[in-house]
Amino acid sequence: MKTNTIRKEKAIWQAGGAAQSGILVEIRADGSPLVDFPGNELGPIRARTAIASATAGDSVLLVFDGGDPTRPIIVGVLRDRLDKGHPPQLKLAAKEILVEGTEEVSLRCGESSLTLRKDGKAVLKGREVLSRASRTNRIRGATVQLN
Numbered sequence: 611m612k613t614n615t616i617r618k619e620k621a622i623w624q625a626g627g628a629a630q631s632g633i634l635v636e637i638r639a640d641g642s643p644l645v646d647f648p649g650n651e652l653g654p655i656r657a658r659t660a661i662a663s664a665t666a667g668d669s670v671l672l673v674f675d676g677g678d679p680t681r682p683i684i685v686g687v688l689r690d691r692l693d694k695g696h697p698p699q700l701k702l703a704a705k706e707i708l709v710e711g712t713e714e715v716s717l718r719c720g721e722s723s724l725t726l727r728k729d730g731k732a733v734l735k736g737r738e739v740l741s742r743a744s745r746t747n748r749i750r751g752a753t754v755q756l757n
Contacts (some may be wrong), residue, residue: 631688632672634664645682647672652680659684 632647635654643664644654657672661684664670669688675681709715716725722736741747 629671629673629685632670632682634666634668634670634684636666637664643684645670645672645684647679647682650679655680655682657682657684661686 630647632645632650634643635646636644638644643657643659645657646654658675658681664684664687670684671686671688672682673685675683711726712728714725714727716723723733724735725733727733
């Protein structure tokens with residue numbers, strides 16, 4: 611017990627209460643992260659996190675709750691560079707996805723767009739618009755104008 615106390619005191623002195631970089635060593639099956647950092651002689655330590663996701667092996671920025679190095683909190687992921695462009699793909703998978711805008715919501719790609727407005731107007735634009743249905747394809751409205 612005395613050895614653990616000495617190691618903890620040494621680690622507290624080395625951490626010094628300042629933010630410190632570390633490594634996300636592992637993410638357990640229950641989602642709890644294990645981190646390690648320079649000066650830590652206790653081996654990987656379970657951490658809390660202020661971020662939603664990271665990958666094992668990532669460099670992370672740690673702060674220590676109450677200055678105690680046995681209570682690390684992940685506050686960010688450290689990168690050598692910022693992404694200058696857009697990610698090649700964004701995938702959202704959920705039972706329900708809700709996107710809300712107070713005035714309007716727009717999806718745009720090249721010459722195509724879909725805009726949903728607060729007043730209930732939906733505008734679909736494109737060089738070509740294709741509508742397919744494996745069953746009935748209905749167009750309904752108080753009035754329908756074609757060309």
